[in-house]
Every structure is written in structure tokens, then in C-alpha cells.
Amino acid sequence: MSLHLAVALDGAGWHPAAWRAEGARPDRLFTAGYWADLVIEAERGLLDWVTFEDSLSLQSSRHDAPDDRLDQVRGRLDAVLLAAAVAPLTSKIGLIPTTSVTHTEPFHVAIGIASLDYASKGRAGWRPRVSGRPDEAAHFGRREFPPFDPANAEFVDALFREAADAVEVVRRLWDSWEDDAEIRDATTGRFIDRDRLHYIDFQGEFFAVKGPSITPRPPQGQPLVTALGHATKPYEFAAANADVLYVTPTGRDDARRITEEVRELNPDLKVFADLVVFLGDHKARLDDLDGAPLESDAHVFEGSPAELADLLLDWGFEGYRLRPGALPHDLTAITRGLVPELQARGAFRTAYETPDLRGRLGLGRPASRYARVS
């Protein structure tokens, strides 16, 4: 069995003190070169894709509001643009930025990801993300959110219904130009066949979008949609709208339980497990610097590449999204330690087989939903 491996890039790494780790480059965090070096390293390791975290508020140790900590990384760059800036410098690795579906216009998301798919020649994906934070809503001033409370089921439910509508709009817009819409017919003087362009006419509970897209159908047809979930509601969202779901099991038994729950919702959904990884013994020092042990929604692994390989094969997911604790150290340990270890066990590719991202997961290029069957 061959695993799929993705890496989640965020700031200096997933430990809040990662910017103070040995080899960290906090002075270069907001430069293109910093990200290019990381993604090129990930491609050298034949990884499936990298994800770029994003949100529309400043990082915070609190879930409900900004904090006043000055000893952690603050500030980030727009993930779609970051992914686009590394696209021409790489040729195989998938590029998956995060965007908000709570505040960002679905039309802008659709053309942004489609444009990333063009710039990367078929390697774009997308991670839609909901945001219930009242402070983030105040950055837009269009509506007021209640105080943050994950137990507010009615509010959370509405956020996910809205997210589902946003993904539906984005997917329809990607399909709104049939593949052969551009005809350049000199005889009739027509550049496009407008019968092969389609209004999406989406009318939902939260908004309406007319279409068609201004961007022709992206190279992959439908760029890969991935979602992160920790509970039934987001699992249902992913099962209905995404191609890949990232989950956060705490151990082997939990992994089995989650897998069963998700399989029941959608047997075709690809399920990846998220893990924070420290390949070495540097976590304790970073915990000391930060003043507290790392807290994470995902299982935190510490150990050697061989031990990590054991865990990945033992948990039994088809793929994993690894969150390096500190960059570039833990990324390099993945590409130069974990990958050879898995290859030696026949559990990881030794070359990229397909140029596009969907193909890497065995997903074909879907026909546009609007294409007439002839």
C-alpha cells in the first residue's frame, strides 16, 4: 500500500515558539523566497501537496478574540496569492490554499482558485474554512456574530449551510464554461460558442449568484476541494462538498471510529489524518520557550522518522497531512527521513506519476455538469 503525504505550512511551523527554533528564519517569513524554499523542498520529497493556512484575523492564542502576546508569530500573507507565487517555481506538487467561505465572496474564490490552477498547470486545490469569530466579522462590518460558543448549534449549523452554498457556487462557476466553449470560428466571427457558457443561477438561503464565471474552466475541471473537520457537522459538510477530509484522531482506536463514521456518510470521500510532527527532541525546548506545553487539535507526534512511519502504517489512513512543528527542520526531516523510510518499506512513491493534482488521488477529470451528452 502506498500512502499519500501532504504537508501543512503555516508561519514558522505549528509550534508557537517555532520561530525561535534552531534554523528558523523569522526575518524572512513575509518574503516569497521563504515559501518557495519550503515548497521546493516538499516537491523534492515527492509529497502530494502542501496546504497554506489562512484566516481573516490576526493569529491568537484565544479562540474568540485577539490576544496581546508578542512572543509568537503574528501576521500572515493571503494564502491564494502565496500559492500562486510558488506555482511557477514548482512543477508537480499540489498547492492548496485556505480561504474563508464565511466572509469572502464565492465568485472571487472561484476565479482565484481557477487562476491558481492555470498558473500551476493543474495543481490547484482549495480548503474552504468557516469562521464564527465575532472579531473576524467585525473586520467586515456586514453582520454581527454572537459571542464565540461552539455549543451554539443553531449558529454553527447556519455557518455550515452557508459554507455548503459557497462550495456549490464555486463548483458551478468552475463548470460554467464547457471545456470547448472557446471556438475562435473565423467564418462566423465568433470567439466563443455562447451556448457552451452557462448561467449558474444559484439562489440560496444566504445569497444568489448569477454567473457564468469570467475565467474559463480550469485545467483540472474541478480543482481538489479539501476540508478539515473535528466533529459530525464538518464531516457532513465534507462528505457532501469535498473530495478530501482531514481528521484529527487522538490514537488508533479513535482513528477507526472516525473512519467508520465518515465512511457511512460518503464511502468515496478520501480521508487523511492530521498530525503535528516533531522529528527529533526539540519540542521540549520550544515548550519551555513558550511557557506551556503545545496544545493542538491534532495528535502531536515526537520521535524518529522510523517511528513515525510505524504510526502512519499502523493507523491505516490512505493519507496524512503532516504539520511540521518547526520549519524548516521538521519538513526536511519528512522529505529526507520519513520519505526514504516509507519508500524502503514500499509504502511511498519513488517518482511523481501524474502531472495534475486530482490524478494523484486517482480522481479523473470530471465533465462539466452543464455539458450536454452527445
Added chain:
Amino acid sequence: MNNTTVWSDPRSGSQIDFDSFTHLAQTAERGKFDFFFLAEGLRLREMKGRIHDLDVVGRPESLTVLSALSAVTTHLGLAATVNSTFNEPYEVARRLATLDHLSGGRAAWNVVTSWDAFTGENFRRGGYLAEADRYTRAKEFLQTARELWDSWAPDALPRSDGRFARPGGIGFFEHTGQHFDIRGRFDVPRPPQGHPVIIQAGDSEEGREFAAASSDVIFSRHSKLDEGRVFYRDVKSRLAKYGRTADDLKILPAVTYVLGDTQEEAEERAAEIRRAQVGPRTAILFLEAIWGRDLSGYDPDGPLPDVEPDLSTDVSKGRAQFRRDRAETAAKWRALAEEKNLSIRELVIETAAPQTFVGTALSVAAEIDHFVQTDAADGFIFVPHLTPGGLDDLVDKVVPLLQEKGVYRADYTGPTLRHHLGLKELS
């Protein structure tokens, strides 16, 4: 109409593949251009209720493709047109700041506003603005974006001795106004240029004031020498009351060009291009946009229709106001057609703007220089009629002549767009 790009030419390549953008941008950088400019259109144009199908259509999202181009260029400025009606300041400010970081200080923003409900149908905020509110929203939008860029001190991030950020230095903002009521913490550090370069295309009285007050560049449509000078003088004279000097605002008309080995050859080529830009069906559509009627039964090679324009309808949607006064235009066109005995197509070709610079490389270089030396422009935004090779001969043949004359840079002398344009650095 956006029929400048001739797609029927055998050299015409893809308008959407990234390689086309790379070719154009790298050619511009080879020619030491200040910046590469992308327009925007957030809804496909329609004529008579159907998607317009005669012109090149289908474009990427500007900021995404410019970010990708930042990786294959090193000095070229990257200018994105971003609408202030169908976006929010927090998002636009962070995306432009991001492009400025990723490109090392090469970002520019062409601030445009639309007011039509037609484009609004693609957006959840939907609706539209009263025409009078366009500029108030645009002004407040730009002002808010500047507040966001200023919300991080230039030295906010020491990143040493256990301290990533300095106290009080990161992102606090609060804006309360007619269009925006927002507060919180901005999440992108101050851009390398301080603020990206601001471009405006406004031409009305209000637009000129807006540009004089707050733009670094005007993208002007006054590409004829005389009207260019009038516009130039008018706009520059407005700067003093905002405490700005003539050097603080650059006036760059949009221009087209055609080169030939002789003047005759260039003119012949220019005529051919205009005929390709205005095909028979395009000619009828231009007329319909003025007449407000279905004229598809008329022969494009025949005389103008005998019916009068219907001013109660608007058959064309999704582009900048084509003609403000259609009745007047129709009367003028009719007179011109009678005087010169022109068919419909000949008339449209005649009235469509001719190419700005037509001639040999030597004469075009001289003309370009003359425009700038006599205060008709500070420079130009060249609109190529071919993708992706439309700048090749300009860069290969005209640019070296301008460099020889000593009126155009031989190489870039600084890293940022602000520097290329000779704008003051922001503190």
C-alpha cells in the same frame, strides 16, 4: 467594446494560459517597463440579453496571476485592477499588501468602481450603488485601505530576544464612516512600499479631483497630443490644493501602436488591424449599442439604418459607459456617413479610435518622446493588439531608440515600483 485584441490573427495565442502572461510580462521587463497592468471585468458582457461572443473573453483573477508573475520577474511593477464596489477593504488591503510583500515592493492597485446591478448579480453583497455614491464609496474604501496598511508600524517586528512583535505596533484599526464601520486587528505587516502604488482612471470632474487628491498614477484615455496636453495641464493644476507637486501624480494615457519598415507599410498594417477589430457583426453591434435597437437585419456593408435610435432601451451591458449621449452620437455618425459616403462597417472603423502611434520605429520613438517633452503625458500604458507577442517589436525596435536618445532608462535603478515611477518613498 473590448475588441482591441485581434484573435483571428494566426499569431494570436491563448488569452488565459499562464505562459502567455509570462511572455508578455517578461517582454515588458526586458523593455525595462515600469509595470504590467491587468484590467478587470466581473461579469461577462451582454448584448441584447445574450453573452457577447465576438471578442476575446475569459480572464484570470488579476491578483492571483500577478502573484504568479512575481516569481518569473524581478523588477517589473505588477498592477491589478480591483473593484471597490464588490469587495471589502480588509480583504483588498491584505491581498495588495501580500502582493507587495511577495514581489518585494512592486504592487499597484487600479481603483475602479462600478454601480451596476448587472455585475452585482454575481456577488452576495449584490445590489448596486447610486451613481453619485460611486466616488464616495471609492474614496472611503481607499482611505480605509490606507488606514489598514498604516496599522502596522514599519518596525513592528523585531523578531529577536524572544520578542516577535513590539507592543502596540501591530494592526489596531477602527474606521467608522458612511460605507464602512469596521474595527479590529489587521493581519498583514506593513507592505515594503508602505502603500502600493495607487492608479485611477477617473475622467469626470469628480474623478479628476479624486485622482489629484489621492492617486499616484492616472490611467488616462486622452491619447491625442492636443487633448492630452489639455488633460495633463488640468489635472496637474489640481494638485497644489492637496499639498502635492506635479511629480506626485504621473499621467499615463492608454495607447496603441503599429510599426512598419516604412510609414506606408505601417499605415496599411494599421488599417488591416482596424478591419480585423471591426468585423461585420461587430460593426452592427456597435451601431446597436447606440441605436438601442435590433439592427441584425441590416447589411454591414450597406448604408446606415433609416430608423431613429430608441433611447428608452439599453441593449449593451457590463462595460464602461459607451457613449453618454446616444442621440448626439447617432446624429454625428449619420452626418459623417453621409458626408463621406460610408457603409455601416466603414463608419464604425472610421469612428473607432485609430491607433495612437503608427510609423517606423524611428518615427514612433520620436513621437513618443515628443508627447512626453511637450507635457501630453509622463509615459504610456501600451495596449497590445496581439497576445502574447504584442509587445515584442516595441521592445526590440522602439525601446533601444528611446534609450539611445537618453530619454528612457537603460536599466532599472531600484527595486520598487515607486522608485521606477519616481514617486516619493513613504516614510
